[in-house]
Amino acid sequence: MTFSIIGRCAETGQLGVAISSSSIAVGARCPWLRAGVGAVAAQNVTLPALGPQILDLLEQGQLDPQTALEQALQANGWSQYRQVTVIDDQGRVALFSGDQALGVHHAVAGNGCVAAGNLLAGTEVIEAMTAAFEQAPGQLAERLLAALQAAMAAGGEAGPVHSAALKVVDELIWPIVDLRVDWAEHDPIGQLGTLWQAYQPQMQDYITRALDPTAAPTYGVPGDE
Template sequence: MTFSVVARCAETGQLGIAISSSSIAVGARCPWLRPGVGAVASQNITLPSLGPQVLDLLEQGLAPGEALASVFAGQEHGDYRQVTVIDHLGRTAHFSGAHTLGVHGALSGEQCVAAGNMLADPGVIDAMVRAFEQAAGHLADRLLAAMQAGQAQGGEAGPVHSAALLVVDDVLWPIVNLRVDWADEDPIGALERLWQAYHPQLQDYIDRALNPHIAPGYAVPGDDR
């Protein structure tokens, strides 16, 4: 039902997630990030609360593997969950329960961890990790490269319909938060087009929030700067 990559940029310290699913609105349930703390993807038979729970433990100083072990120690239905984690130091962990659906897997790489279930090919996850490690540019570009590589390897066994891309930096909100909640075909391509449109304005929106005096105008009615 889902494949994803969570990652950290070693140069900027940014954390991000890209994810796609056959289900509607995957970005509403599965990706969880906290600036300066970590990123968590909670998928398969999704329990959204796992994301904040793992992030809370990372913020308390636990390593990703310790945080996952602690959370699942008290989970009644842990066998149905698939969770990946990266922290602000680039340390990773992943968990796939015994009831993870279909062909599934998870793999940690350099500053990243990818996972998926209901996959068309067991090589999907390896392709995603290799693509992320070899890609250049903004963290969002590298995350999308991983998703495209996973899709090219077969992606999910059936068609995917939603996708999301999130990146956090050193402010309290995501600096990238883009979603395709439903597309009849190619939501990853639609997400990449959204990113290409948003990327040139990314810093402007941060400036508008932190210091409106230096933010550019957008030539809309009432904006006479």
């Protein structure tokens, strides 16, 4: 039903999540990030509260990811239905798959990343994600997208995927990348990649516009001068 990867860039400290699902609007429920704190993917029978709760515990309690994950699961109950991965700003990771996770499910920690999925075509899908992330060049967003593409090449889900999302945080309080394909009959991961290719050349301009409007570049639309 869902496969995801969370990762950290050792060079920039950026944190990110890339995720795809057969369900609609996976990006609205499952990826959670906080600059300087960590990233969480909460999936399977999704409880969206787990994401912000784990990030709160990481930030306020100075806990390691495994302890924060365990405390959040215990506080909410029904952990047997959850699948959750966590990475903090130091690159420490945690992962959990309940015994009621759907279908073929798997979770793997890699170098600077954690991948997980359920209702998979096979466990090799998740192994392919971590390998692709570790080997891919470029920015964190590009490495996360490479992992999604590798998952599909390895078989993806047992059924068709319909939504995908990519989120990255840096030093700012808001995500510098927040791209979503909420529903597509065909190839949402490919459409997400197309969105990234369109957004990436403008990403720094939008940061500049926010921090210093006097330096904002223009794009030739009426009133934008």
